[in-house]
Amino acid sequence: MKRITQMKKAHRSWLIAHRVKKLFFLLFLLFPMTYDLSAMTSFADESASLNDLPALPPDTYLFTSEKQFGHRGKIGGFVLPPCMVGTYFDKKVYYQGEPIPGFNGTLIAPDDQSMKIMYRKVEGKEFCGAYIIFLADLSEYKTMTFLIKGEEGGETFEIGMNDTISNKREDAVYIGATNRYLLNGVTADWQLVKIPLSDFFGPDISRVYSVIFHFNDAGKGVFWIDEIKFFKEDLVSKERADEINKAGYFLLDNFDSSDLNLLGRKTNSYKKLPSVCKFKRVTGEHIGPTGRSLELDYYKESTGWCGYYTLLNQIDGAYYDLKPYEAVSFMIKGKKGGERFEIGMADKNWVIIGDSLKAGSIDKYLPGGVSTEWQEVIIPLEDFGLLDFSEMGSFVINFNEKEEGTVYIDNLKFYLKKEKK
Numbered sequence: 001m002k003r004i005t006q007m008k009k010a011h012r013s014w015l016i017a018h019r020v021k022k023l024f025f026l027l028f029l030l031f032p033m034t035y036d037l038s039a040m041t042s043f044a045d046e047s048a049s050l051n052d053l054p055a056l057p058p059d060t061y062l063f064t065s066e067k068q069f070g071h072r073g074k075i076g077g078f079v080l081p082p083c084m085v086g087t088y089f090d091k092k093v094y095y096q097g098e099p100i101p102g103f104n105g106t107l108i109a110p111d112d113q114s115m116k117i118m119y120r121k122v123e124g125k126e127f128c129g130a131y132i133i134f135l136a137d138l139s140e141y142k143t144m145t146f147l148i149k150g151e152e153g154g155e156t157f158e159i160g161m162n163d164t165i166s167n168k169r170e171d172a173v174y175i176g177a178t179n180r181y182l183l184n185g186v187t188a189d190w191q192l193v194k195i196p197l198s199d200f201f202g203p204d205i206s207r208v209y210s211v212i213f214h215f216n217d218a219g220k221g222v223f224w225i226d227e228i229k230f231f232k233e234d235l236v237s238k239e240r241a242d243e244i245n246k247a248g249y250f251l252l253d254n255f256d257s258s259d260l261n262l263l264g265r266k267t268n269s270y271k272k273l274p275s276v277c278k279f280k281r282v283t284g285e286h287i288g289p290t291g292r293s294l295e296l297d298y299y300k301e302s303t304g305w306c307g308y309y310t311l312l313n314q315i316d317g318a319y320y321d322l323k324p325y326e327a328v329s330f331m332i333k334g335k336k337g338g339e340r341f342e343i344g345m346a347d348k349n350w351v352i353i354g355d356s357l358k359a360g361s362i363d364k365y366l367p368g369g370v371s372t373e374w375q376e377v378i379i380p381l382e383d384f385g386l387l388d389f390s391e392m393g394s395f396v397i398n399f400n401e402k403e404e405g406t407v408y409i410d411n412l413k414f415y416l417k418k419e420k421k
Contacts, residue, residue, distance in 0.1 A: 047145075047229040053136035060164055060207050070209070074133040075115055083121050083128035085215070090116035095147050095226040100192050114226035119157075121215040129157070129214040132228075139206040143231040144195045148178075148223060150186040154290075155221035156257045159195070160212035163203040172212045173202040175264040177257030185257075186223060196236045199264055201314045216258060249413045250325065252395070253310060255281045255294045261412075263320070265311035269296070275304030277399060285408040287331055287374060293410040298341075300399040307341070307398040309356075310412070319348050319391035322381065325414040328395065329378045332362070334370040335406035343377075344396035345384045351393035358398065359383040370407065378415070 050073060062070075077085035094114035117130045138144075156179065160172035179185050181193045197205055244250050253261040259281070261267055269277040276299045281292040296308055312320035328345070340363065344356030363369050365377050381389060395412065 046233070047231055048141070049230075050132075050134065050136070050228050053134070053138065053230060054140070056135055056137055056164065056207055062164060063168060066164075066167065066209070070133050070135060072133060072135045075130065077128065077130045079128040080126045083126045083215075084119065085128040085130055086118040087130050088116055089113050090224060093149070093224050095149075095190055098190065100147070100190055114224045116222065116224050117213065118220075118222045119215045120220040121218050123218045127214075129212055131162075131210045131212050133210045134208045136208050137206045138197055138208050138230065141230040141232055142197055143233065143235040144197055144228070145231065145235070146193050146228045147190050147226045148182075148186055148193055149190045149226075150188055150224075151222035153185065153187040155186045155223045156215075156217060156219075158212075158214040158216050158258050158260070160214055161200045161203045162209045162212060163205075164207045164209045166203060167209040172210075172214070173200060174212075174214065174258075174260060175199045175201075176260045176262065177216070179254070179257045180260075180262050180264060183251075190226075194236050194239070196234060201264075201317050244416065249329070249415045251411065251413045252312075253294075253412045254291060255286075255410060255412075256291045261310050263312065265313070266315065267308070267310040269306070269308050271306040272304040274301045275299065275306040275399070277306035277308060279308055282408070285333065285410075287410045291410075293331075293408045295406065295408055296397065297406050298399045299404045300402055302402050305398070305400075307396060309394045309396045311394050313348070313351065313391075313393045319393055322389040322392045322414060324416055325381060325389075326417040327378050327380050327415045328413070329376060329415060330412040331374050331410040332366070332370055332377055333374045333408050334372060335408075337369070337371045339370045339405040339407045340401040340403065341397055341399045341407070343379060344398055345381075345387060345392065346394045346396065347387040347389070348391040348393055349388070356394065356396045356398070357385045357387060359385075361400075374410075381414075 053072075075087045075089075077087055079085045091113050093116065094112060115132070119128055119130070121128055156177055158174045158177050159181075160174040162172045166172060175195075176199075178193070181195060182191055251262055253267070259267055267279075269279045271277055278297045280295050282295045283292050285295070286293040294308075298306055300306055312322070328343075340361060342358045342361050343365075344358040346356040350356050359365075359379050360383065362377065365379055366375055381387075397409070
């Protein structure tokens with residue numbers, strides 16, 4: 001009897017703690033922490049701080065709650081327990097004017113504060129993220145920049161934006177993870193992140209409600225953000241072209257940090273029953289000491305179809321010009337070896353049809369077939385036939401043989417054409 005009483009007391013204590021925890025998160029959502037942006041200073045005359053941005057157009061409709069709880073510069077979080085997130089204005093860690101590669105500005109008066117964001121994301125459908133409320137018209141600007149520093153390095157999140165319409169639906173548009181803009185990821189040193197506002201394809205840039213940091217991969221971390229700036233010049237396009245020319249290739253996806261590829265485009269599997277393909281990014285198999293690869297589990301029956309695609313074009317938007325490139329490449333290994341599939345690509349016309357032109361089977365490019373070791377596949381773009389490479393839409397892995405299997409793919413890239421001597 002005594003033991004039963006002790007168990008009841010323990011259960012009651014746990015229940016109270018659980019309810020307090022839920023109440024804490026609800027209060028955090030309703031009353032997120034804020035910080036004063038007035039101390040932010042400009043690095044250069046041509047940049048604008050968040051405070052400097054034009055207000056929303058006068059005819060912008062906001063819910064009462066958006067007016068009451070939202071004001072420019074507010075930061076906060078959203079969370080479904082047991083995930084956790086916290087934000088506050090940190091006066092101990094902030095950018096103090098030290099040199100940063102790629103950053104040529106001069107700090108006029110050092111800040112004494114930065115945004116500190118802490119998170120813990122668990123596996124599963126639970127979610128968490130942080131936000132900065134803008135309530136601003138960004139239509140005159142082309143580039144957003146900010147400084148970021150991790151406590152340990154390796155912190156990662158997806159970047160998104162809400163306009164005043166999508167905010168009401170809680171449906172932000174995401175453009176990819178941090179490694180799209182920092183290929184070596186967040187480190188323990190301050191780095192400059194440059195984002196073309198054109199990457200936010202979909203939101204109304206003249207009516208921006210907030211920018212979102214979404215913690216999409218399981219893990220925990222702490223990082224700081226400082227000196228958010230906006231420029232009317234495109235600070236990114238030439239740098240990206242220079243990086244591609246220096247590397248000799250364009251990396252479409254390394255599958256490390258987001259289900260969006262490094263263009264910020266959608267990726268997904270497709271199927272017609274009874275055939276099925278499932279995809280996920282996994283840590284157990286990858287090229288290099290850290291990271292992830294793409295795992296494709298497939299079950300191809302004699303009827304139906306299945307496979308995987310990654311987009312090169314924006315949905316209802318611009319297509320990608322692959323004319324400067326001569327080949328597509330990716331790393332491949334099988335769970336058992338001997339897995340079979342064909343490789344396809346689609347230009348604008350084939351995207352409209354909903355199909356792709358196939359270069360051939362994987363065995364054509366790996367004479368020994370897929371094995372349990374990593375191998376590089378290189379396919380000349382001319383092998384895909386009559387495609388308009390100035391308007392390309394997708395890359396496709398299509399499982400066309402009746403079988404069941406698992407393959408891993410990493411470092412999907414396009415090699416530049418070599419100059420003829």
